[in-house]
Amino acid sequence: MHASLFGGSIEAVYTTSAEQQHAGHPIQIMKLENLAIENTLEKVSKLLAVYLETKEPTLKEGIQKQLALLGEFDKHYARKEYAIFPIMENKGITAPPKVMWGVDDDIRAMYKGFKTLLQKEDFAAIPKAFSDLKYEMTEMITKEEDILLPMIIDIFNEDHWLQIAEESEEIGYCIVKPEAKWVPERSLPENVSHETQTIEANPYINFQTGHLTPHQLEKMLNNIPLELTFVDADNIVRYYNDNGEEKFFKRTSSAIGRDVLNCHPPKSLPIVTKLLADLKSGAKESESMWFRAMGKFILVTYRAVRDDDGNYMGTLEYVQDIQPIIDLDGEKRTLS
Missing domain, CATH: 1.20.120.520 (nmb1532 protein domain like)
Known part of the structure; x- marks a missing residue:
């Protein structure tokens, strides 16, 4: 270098x-x-x-x-x-x-x-x-x-x-753990660009099929057994859910507002660039990949999100471990 x-x-x-x-x-x-x-x-x-x-x-x-x-x-x-x-x-x-x-x-x-x-x-x-x-x-x-x-x-x-x-x-850390937690005298961050603003009011968000408060919506998305990420029409990362568990694909709050191409290693850029272009143009509506990693069988799906007029709004990525589904056998119709 x-x-x-x-x-x-x-x-x-x-x-x-x-x-x-x-x-x-x-x-x-x-x-x-x-x-x-x-x-x-x-x-x-x-x-x-x-x-x-x-x-x-x-x-x-x-x-x-x-x-x-x-x-x-x-x-x-x-x-x-x-x-x-x-x-x-x-x-x-x-x-x-x-x-x-x-x-x-x-x-x-x-x-x-x-x-x-x-x-x-x-x-x-x-x-x-x-x-x-x-x-x-x-x-x-x-x-x-x-x-x-x-x-x-x-x-x-x-x-x-x-x-x-x-x-x-x-x-996480490498080989050694921090001796102590660093807490500066002024410990409250200010003016960090990616921080989300506190929602003072908590009105309902209305959908065609119901309504939820922002807090309910966030908790519901975090409880879905999928890693969700939404990238807008300009390839900017706008959202990811977080259930507190280790992710297959690392996500931190720094990703919000970042060009998604900068969130990937250089060797994968040609694939990501083509995928987003195909979803945006309509050449594809979705794409899936599956592979074994971290002792799991991972399924990754990318789906174009469009408005009622068919205009491209962005791409939704969802990731899940499908090994437990593959391992299912017989039927279960009663409570555990």
């Missing part, structure tokens, strides 16, 4: 404020996790060197345990992609997040590839695969601390860091 994309030198110097040095601040969490990633890589490296000589099964098990721990780097990267990058884009910094996200995905693929080689005991390919993975992960640590942080530290205000800290809780 070229430093020129970040508008400055890789030797950029920056200082953190006293507030940013507190335990639990997103900057401190990023640095602590990077240390943990480096330490875990070193443990894998030492175990692997002995394992390649002895082929001892217990060493392989030890490596796999360390790899499971190392795999939490995905949460570290996800916090950049879903909590930090949206704010950068709002500040007009668009190219660096796309480049870094692409490298993040390359590292994810390298990690999965190395795990597969280890499982298959492909001793000829294992050394280079791990060497490449370790190099790229170490390089990413340098890019985060010497390029990314210097770029954002002076343009992110306390409100932004509070937003990132809150969304980090949703996404």
Whole structure:
């Protein structure tokens, strides 16, 4: 990743404020996790060197345990992609997040590839695969601390860091957990662009088939066993539901008001762009995909939403685990 994309030198110097040095601040969490990633890589490296000589099964098990721990780097990267990058884009910094996200995905693929080689005991390919993975992960640590942080530290205000800290809780942490919850002296965010306004009045919303209060509608949508996301006709993310459970596709409040194309890794942009164009033009009214991931059988459906005159209003995405449905057998006509 070229430093020129970040508008400055890789030797950029920056200082953190006293507030940013507190335990639990997103900057401190990023640095602590990077240390943990480096330490875990070193443990894998030492175990692997002995394992390649002895082929001892217990060493392989030890490596796999360390790899499971190392795999939490995905949460570290996800916090950049879903909590930090949206704010950068709002500040007009668009190219660096796309480049870094692409490298993040390359590292994810390298990690999965190395795990597969280890499982298959492909001793000829294992050394280079791990060497490449370790190099790229170490390089990413340098890019985060010497390029990314210097770029954002002076343009992110306390409100932004509070937003990132809150969304980090949703996404999760990597290897180490925060020592404490960061609570600045002024803990109430102000003027964060994506925040929804408090509804003082609570009138009914009238539909053709009934009426609901906003509170009832929100709770009803959050209880639907689907992950719902609505993107408007201009490809702006306007809504997602939240039942408090871990999502198949990560969503944070930073996504609201964001171009949906910026919510996806670079490698998937051609598919997303074509899908939205087809739904908007009427070439398709819906599209479904299904695959296995996270121990589940996931069905994703995209459906065009149109007004009474057929004008395109946006796209509704809904995601569900259909494995429990597939596993159904016989009939159930009585209460449990």
